[in-house]
Amino acid sequence: MIWLILGVLLWSGAHWFKRIAPAQRAAMGNGGKGAVAAAIAVGILLMVIGYRSMDYIHVYAPPTWGVHLTNLLMLAAVALLGAGHSRSRLRGRLRHPMLTGVILWSLSHLLVNGHLAAVILFGGLGLWAIVSIVVINRAEPAPARWHGGSLAGDVRLLIITLVLYAAIAGIHIWLGVWPFPGR
Template sequence: MLVLILGVALWAGAHLFKRAQPARRAAMGEAGKGLITVLVLLSVALMIVGYRGADFIPLWSSPAFLTHLNNLLMLLAFYLYAASGLKTAITRRIRHPQLTAIKTWAVAHLLVNGDLASVILFGGLLAWAVVSVIVINRAQPVWKKPAPAPVSREIMAAVGAVVVMVAVMLIHNWLGVTPWG
């Protein structure tokens, strides 16, 4: 569990460093981007190793129907993430679509994974995303909405979300986790 906790903490610290220490991060220049990238990749590796190696300590048992809600929320999360890059209509309503996608992803996984390692991983990343939104909104209280986008971007985001969803589900199956229900 310690490796998992270190991974989540490193992820949060690496991502929040720019907001917590803006002068120090600015002083690092371009080299700072490389360091942050290495720290983020290390955090992902620690989270994967820690999660896969953690003992299964059950906290609750999820009813089977939540698998379908999880899948629906995951499709929404993938759409929000794609919409962020394409600046679709929803990005005019949601200020932080990528962080909202992470929060949706985390909640979806907490619904169907009632063990301690899952609470640490998904709950920790949910907490990081919530804190990130708060910190960003305090640092930049004025939000300039993106310009309206053509419908073609909406279609690209929706199709992209479905394609990524299928790919991720197939990877889950390959890893021995059946997300289909």
């Protein structure tokens, strides 16, 4: 359990580093990007090791309908994660599309996983995203809104979302986790 918790904390701390310690981050210059990226990568590694090695500890029983809603939420989460860097019209409509995508991803996984490792991982990253939105909104109350986007950008985002969703489902199946109802 400790590896999982450390991974979530390292992920969060690395992402918040420039807001927690802006002078230290600025003093690192461009080299700081590599250090932050390395910390995030180590955080991900610790989360994977911690999640996979934790014993099953039951916390709650997920609802039977959760799989259906999870798949729908995951499509939206993948689209939102991509919208942050897309040329779609959706990008300009939401202030934090990527963080909102992480929140949906987190909630969708909590709908189908009722064990302690899932609560720590998905709940922890969902909490990180919520806190990040609050911190960013306080630091930058009125950012410049992105203008642009087109129907072509929307179509590209949709195609990329569907391809990535299929790839994510394939990885889940490869790992032995069937992500669809009826099995």
